Amino acid sequence: MFRNALGKTLRFLGYTVQYGCIAHCAFEYLGGIVVCSGPSMEPTIQSSDIVFSENLSRHFYSIRKGDIVIVKSPTDPKSNICKRVIGLEGDKVCTSNPSDFLKTHSFVPKGHVWLEGDNLRNSTDSRCYGPVPYGLIRGRICFKIWPLNDFGFLRASPNGHRFLDD
Amino acid sequence: MFRNALGKTLRFLGYTVQYGCIAHCAFEYLGGIVVCSGPSMEPTIQSSDIVFSENLSRHFYSIRKGDIVIVKSPTDPKSNICKRVIGLEGDKVCTSNPSDFLKTHSFVPKGHVWLEGDNLRNSTDSRCYGPVPYGLIRGRICFKTELVLGASLLSCLSGEMLSCVSSVLEVCNSACWSGAVSEGSQ
Numbered sequence: 001m002f003r004n005a006l007g008k009t010l011r012f013l014g015y016t017v018q019y020g021c022i023a024h025c026a027f028e029y030l031g032g033i034v035v036c037s038g039p040s041m042e043p044t045i046q047s048s049d050i051v052f053s054e055n056l057s058r059h060f061y062s063i064r065k066g067d068i069v070i071v072k073s074p075t076d077p078k079s080n081i082c083k084r085v086i087g088l089e090g091d092k093v094c095t096s097n098p099s100d101f102l103k104t105h106s107f108v109p110k111g112h113v114w115l116e117g118d119n120l121r122n123s124t125d126s127r128c129y130g131p132v133p134y135g136l137i138r139g140r141i142c143f144k145i146w147p148l149n150d151f152g153f154l155r156a157s158p159n160g161h162r163f164l165d166d
Numbered sequence: 167m168f169r170n171a172l173g174k175t176l177r178f179l180g181y182t183v184q185y186g187c188i189a190h191c192a193f194e195y196l197g198g199i200v201v202c203s204g205p206s207m208e209p210t211i212q213s214s215d216i217v218f219s220e221n222l223s224r225h226f227y228s229i230r231k232g233d234i235v236i237v238k239s240p241t242d243p244k245s246n247i248c249k250r251v252i253g254l255e256g257d258k259v260c261t262s263n264p265s266d267f268l269k270t271h272s273f274v275p276k277g278h279v280w281l282e283g284d285n286l287r288n289s290t291d292s293r294c295y296g297p298v299p300y301g302l303i304r305g306r307i308c309f310k311t312e313l314v315l316g317a318s319l320l321s322c323l324s325g326e327m328l329s330c331v332s333s334v335l336e337v338c339n340s341a342c343w344s345g346a347v348s349e350g351s352q
Contacts, residue, residue: 017188018184018188020191021187021188021190021191022183022184022187024187024191024194025186025187025190025191028190061243061244072299072301073277073301074277074278074299074301075275075276075277076276076277077227077277077299077300077301078227109241109295110241110242111239111240111241111242111243112240129275132299133238133240133243133298133299133302134243135238135239135240135243135301135302136299136301136302
């Protein structure tokens with residue numbers, strides 16, 4: 001009877017590990033649901049919105065300027081941040097605040113991206129901690145699920161003037 | 167007959183996906199074998215050395231100063247680099263080269279680490295591209311294998327341990343076992 005119970009427990013553990021691994025790989029390589037919090041991406045994404053992020057783009061290196069990405073925070077590896085890609089490697093970005101009189105520019109180094117929140121006045125982003133290595137990108141947000149009145153693909157950046165084309 | 171073949175193919179694919187996922191998670195969360203190339207970690211790790219990296223430390227945030235880590239390259243996300251952790255967040259590190267007359271220092275920012283290769287003259291590391299975010303660390307190297315005269319030695323590479331006892335595994339047709347003591351790298 002003891003052997004029976006042990007056998008059942010081991011089989012249960014085996015199935016748990018198996019399906020846990022498959023679920024983990026599905027989230028890692030395909031995508032998953034994400035709940036965002038914080039005001040830095042308003043009005044595109046409000047706090048407590050539920051979005052769907054796909055993780056294929058980052059594995060195929062097809063993240064583009066204007067994409068909203070989930071990134072492992074460079075200042076706190078235990079948390080994730082959600083920002084918009086303003087510049088890819090080699091692009092020229094404006095590093096000064098919109099309210100500054102003198103504009104300063106710099107180029108995004110190789111292997112990095114420049115991130116900014118849509119809510120420029122209330123967002124800690126690359127203007128604060130500098131360009132972020134591409135390797136920290138976790139996924140690309142492609143679809144908003146909740147609230148239902150805002151269901152659908154995400155809007156373009158309200159700050160088009162931040163995208164410098166040279 | 168067609169349905170039979172289709173069923174078998176789907177079952178085969180199902181098993182492949184299943185065991186592929188389990189293998190991926192094992193490498194991601196436990197560890198794996200890594201082949202290093204390049205001169206930046208000499209003499210500790212030579213080019214083409216085979217090392218074992220464990221990936222639990224980075225998930226439990228227990229990477230320490232002196233550990234050798236595998237890190238996703240900040241300048242090329244498709245490749246990995248292998249360096250030693252010289253400073254953790256908040257530590258003071260020397261940012262100038264040993265040959266410079268004036269020494270400059272800085273503090274490692276929050277959430278970052280300062281990496282340097284053991285071969286200081288031939289290593290592109292944090293002295294070149296600055297502190298590296300902790301989130302890029304993939305794993306910690308804990309064991310190195312060397313093929314020496316048909317036998318293999320396991321030597322400890324932990325920067326904090328000064329000596330450890332390792333055992334020799336037999337390779338190929340060798341029938342003799344022996345023990346060896348090897349020293350740590352720092």
